[in-house]
Amino acid sequence: MTKTVQKELSDHVQEQVSDWLQRFPKDQKQSAVLGGLHAIQHEYGYLPVDQMDALANKLEMPAIAVYEVASFYSMFELEPVGKHTIAVCTNLSCMLRGGEEMLGYLESKLDIKCGQSTADGKYYLKQEEECLAGCCGAPMMQVNHVYYENLTEAKVDEILDTLD
Ligand code: FES
Numbered sequence: 001m002t003k004t005v006q007k008e009l010s011d012h013v014q015e016q017v018s019d020w021l022q023r024f025p026k027d028q029k030q031s032a033v034l035g036g037l038h039a040i041q042h043e044y045g046y047l048p049v050d051q052m053d054a055l056a057n058k059l060e061m062p063a064i065a066v067y068e069v070a071s072f073y074s075m076f077e078l079e080p081v082g083k084h085t086i087a088v089c090t091n092l093s094c095m096l097r098g099g100e101e102m103l104g105y106l107e108s109k110l111d112i113k114c115g116q117s118t119a120d121g122k123y124y125l126k127q128e129e130e131c132l133a134g135c136c137g138a139p140m141m142q143v144n145h146v147y148y149e150n151l152t153e154a155k156v157d158e159i160l161d162t163l164d
Contacts, residue, residue, distance in 0.1 A: 005048040013039040029059045046077035082117035082124035087142040090128045093135035102151050
């Protein structure tokens with residue numbers, strides 16, 4: 001179930017941002033923007049605009065500058081997505097060892113295309129990823145940022161079966 005978006009940052013996010021702010025000079029508050037965005041995404045599963053606006057306010061920076069950071073990095077989601085994020089690498093090493101076939105298998109198994117979430121909101125198949133620096137275990141994927149390597153269709157099935 002999607003969490004209702006609040007206009008203000010939660011106490012937990014405020015604490016996280018304050019923690020980041022202690023690590024930077026007082027006149028460089030914007031340096032905490034990545035940490036703040038991570039905390040918001042951890043709480044909501046994506047970055048609601050109201051929350052990015054609240055972060056901009058807290059860091060005394062223009063909201064557009066927060067949106068720019070959020071839209072630059074592929075680890076941030078700007079729309080609600082499925083609970084479990086799956087990112088299959090299809091870059092060179094993985095492609096040579098069956099990464100595209102693994103992606104095709106997942107698309108078929110979950111009945112979605114890259115960039116989509118399943119209707120039940122359980123899985124999100126992230127847009128095709130560039131090299132995730134796990135080439136020696138190609139083909140590989142990340143599920144909720146955990147690396148799984150030397151994939152086979154059976155291994156993909158096993159991994160998905162462990163997710164609630
Ligand atoms: S090419 Fe897939 S992890 Fe490097």
